[in-house]
Every structure is written in C-alpha cells, then in structure tokens.
Amino acid sequence: MNAVRFHEYGPPEALRFEQVPRPVAGAGEVLVRVRAAGVNPGDWQMRSGWAAEKFGLSLTLPFTPGYDLAGVVEAAGPGTERYRIGDRVFGMTATAGAYAEYAAVPASRLAPLPVELDDEQAAGVPMSAFTAWTAVHGQALLSPGQTALINGASGGVGHFAVQFAKLAGARVIAVTSGRNRAFADSLGADEVFDYTADDWAELEGAADAVIDTVGGERTDALVRSVRQGGTLVPVGWGQYSPALAETIGVRVQELLMAPFDADRLARIGERLASGDLRVEIGAAMRLAEAASAHALSESRRARGKIVLRTEA
Numbered sequence: 001m002n003a004v005r006f007h008e009y010g011p012p013e014a015l016r017f018e019q020v021p022r023p024v025a026g027a028g029e030v031l032v033r034v035r036a037a038g039v040n041p042g043d044w045q046m047r048s049g050w051a052a053e054k055f056g057l058s059l060t061l062p063f064t065p066g067y068d069l070a071g072v073v074e075a076a077g078p079g080t081e082r083y084r085i086g087d088r089v090f091g092m093t094a095t096a097g098a099y100a101e102y103a104a105v106p107a108s109r110l111a112p113l114p115v116e117l118d119d120e121q122a123a124g125v126p127m128s129a130f131t132a133w134t135a136v137h138g139q140a141l142l143s144p145g146q147t148a149l150i151n152g153a154s155g156g157v158g159h160f161a162v163q164f165a166k167l168a169g170a171r172v173i174a175v176t177s178g179r180n181r182a183f184a185d186s187l188g189a190d191e192v193f194d195y196t197a198d199d200w201a202e203l204e205g206a207a208d209a210v211i212d213t214v215g216g217e218r219t220d221a222l223v224r225s226v227r228q229g230g231t232l233v234p235v236g237w238g239q240y241s242p243a244l245a246e247t248i249g250v251r252v253q254e255l256l257m258a259p260f261d262a263d264r265l266a267r268i269g270e271r272l273a274s275g276d277l278r279v280e281i282g283a284a285m286r287l288a289e290a291a292s293a294h295a296l297s298e299s300r301r302a303r304g305k306i307v308l309r310t311e312a
C-alpha cells in the first residue's frame with residue numbers, strides 16, 4: 001500500500017511517499033481503508049525531532065505519522081464485533097500510522113461516521129475537537145453567561161473551541177489576525193480581537209476563562225486578560241509567568257493531551273451531522289503532498305484543519 005513515512009527526523013521533505021506492507025488487524029482491532037487522514041501539529045512536532053527532544057520520546061524509524069482518520073472498515077480482527085465490513089468510521093489510531101491507505105485501529109477508538117459528513121470533514125475532527133471540548137468543559141468549566149477568550153480562534157483547536165464555548169452558553173472573544181475576522185464571526189464569536197492591530201490593554205480582565213492555543217510572546221497579555229479568580233487554559237506549551245498569574249489570581253489549567261472517548265466522538269459526530277457544529281477544512285491535499293501539508297501546518301497560518309486524502 002502507499003504510505004508516508006520519515007526515516008530520520010528533519011524538515012517536511014523528510015516525509016517520503018512509499019510502498020509499505022499493509023497492516024493486519026489484531027485482536028480488538030479493525031483494518032480501516034483510510035479515505036482521509038487529519039494533520040495535527042503533533043505530527044510535525046514528531047517528524048522534526050522536537051517531540052523526541054522535549055519528551056524523551058523515541059520513535060521506531062521509519063515512522064508513519066498521523067492519528068486522525070476517516071474511512072471504511074475493510075476487515076475485523078479477532079474479537080471485534082462492533083463494526084461490519086463496509087461501515088464508514090472515523091477516529092484516532094493508537095500509535096499513529098494514519099498517513100497510509102490502510103491502518104489497524106482498536107475498534108474502541110472509532111465511531112460511526114454519519115452520512116451527512118464526508119471523509120475529509122470527518123478526518124479533520126477527532127484530535128482537535130477532543131482537545132477543544134476538554135479545554136472548554138474539562139479545564140475552563142465554562143458556564144452560561146461567562147466570557148471566554150479563545151486565542152488562535154481560527155486554528156484547528158481554536159475553531160472548535162469557539163463553537164463549544166458558544167454551545168456552553170458563553171460569550172466569546174475570538175483572537176485572530178484580521179484576515180480571519182469574517183471566519184471567526186461565522187463561527188459565532190461575539191467579538192473579534194485582531195492581535196495584529198488591536199490594543200491588548202482593552203482586554204485586561206475581560207474573560208472568565210482564556211483558552212490559549214498559541215502561546216508565544218504575548219503570554220503576559222493573555223494572563224492579564226483573565227479576571228481575578230478566572231482560569232487560563234494553555235493548550236500546548238506556552239511559557240506563563242507563575243508570579244503574574246498568582247498576583248492576578250489566575251488559575252492555570254494546562255492541557256497537553258485530551259483523553260480519547262468513542263462515545264464523545266459519536267456525539268460530536270451527531271452535532272456535526274445536525275449542523276450545530278461545523279469543521280472547517282482549510283486545505284485538502286493528496287497523501288503524496290504530505291510534505292506541503294506539514295509545511296503549511298508548521299507555518300501556523302492554516303485556517304481550520306488540513307487533511308490528506310488517499311485517493312487522487
């Protein structure tokens with residue numbers, strides 16, 4: 001089968017489109033004929049060697065990246081009765097490997113794919129939607145009438161976080177660059193703050209909770225935008241001044257990895273099918289173009305999700 005692998009850590013060009021043996025579904029697994037795979041920053045953080053260095057994670061090379069996928073059940077391993085051959089599914093692999101025509105996935109990490117969603121849309125959902133859902137409900141604990149500030153509102157996690165915060169009844173301030181203003185409006189944001197032009201001082205104490213999917217230089221301004229007693233949820237690895245957070249009385253609830261939950265994914269699928277929630281596919285490319293997809297993701301300019309389709 002065709003797959004994308006890297007044989008050594010390096011730039012996007014380290015990704016090679018090549019022929020590899022098709023995996024076999026083990027006990028409790030199904031073999032998914034992958035129609036589309038989602039691209040997440042974690043994929044290039046692994047490919048570049050950054051994750052290995054940061055977390056002492058040692059990958060067995062060559063390595064096929066990718067966790068999010070959507071496709072069709074091709075075969076079921078022993079003890080797997082939940083899905084039938086031909087069922088459309090989406091979900092997350094346990095140990096990467098989604099950038100390929102087939103992937104063996106624990107049946108417990110899949111959900112039925114509603115007919116209203118196409119494969120590309122579905123592949124853009126799992127990891128980002130879980131992360132956003134957990135940030136809103138597990139960490140920020142948003143309740144109706146509260147104000148949430150979402151930094152990076154136009155990104156994979158951010159565009160779901162805006163929508164989940166609105167569904168939770170919160171007022172949402174979306175932080176994006178000017179070119180994403182209309183997109184943030186379309187997601188239901190009540191206010192859009194253009195970080196390239198607007199004055200951060202205006203946001204001081206503005207939010208009950210800040211969900212930060214960006215980190216970087218402006219972390220002090222983000223801490224100041226939380227009201228006293230409010231919550232800052234860093235998604236990723238921003239550097240925050242604990243002294244400043246303590247002075248203002250901000251609770252910092254870091255979110256590194258949202259737990260997988262197949263029932264939640266099924267419910268998210270239902271919300272997408274009903275139109276309560278949407279996924280923005282900013283770029284859909286061929287599997288063979290994985291290096292370009294990584295370069296785009298790494299540029300931090302992608303809108304919504306990037307997906308790779310396995311068929312031309």
Ligand SMILES: NC(=O)c1ccc[n+]([C@@H]2O[C@H](COP(=O)([O-])OP(=O)(O)OC[C@H]3O[C@@H](n4cnc5c(N)ncnc54)[C@H](OP(=O)(O)O)[C@@H]3O)[C@@H](O)[C@H]2O)c1
Pocket residue numbers: 040041042127128129131151152153154155156157158175176177178179180195213214216235236237256257258297300301302303304
């Ligand atoms: N994807 C996941 O499921 C997941 C899971 C766990 C952790 N994380 C971490 O969460 C972070 C975000 O992931 P993601 O998938 O949402 O990233 P992403 O989709 O690559 O984010 C891209 C977006 O970030 C915005 N952005 C870039 N610089 C910004 C700035 N200074 N201020 C405000 N917005 C800015 C861009 O909008 P503009 O062009 O308008 O600037 C762009 O739309 C990453 O560090 C990732 O490692 C992600």
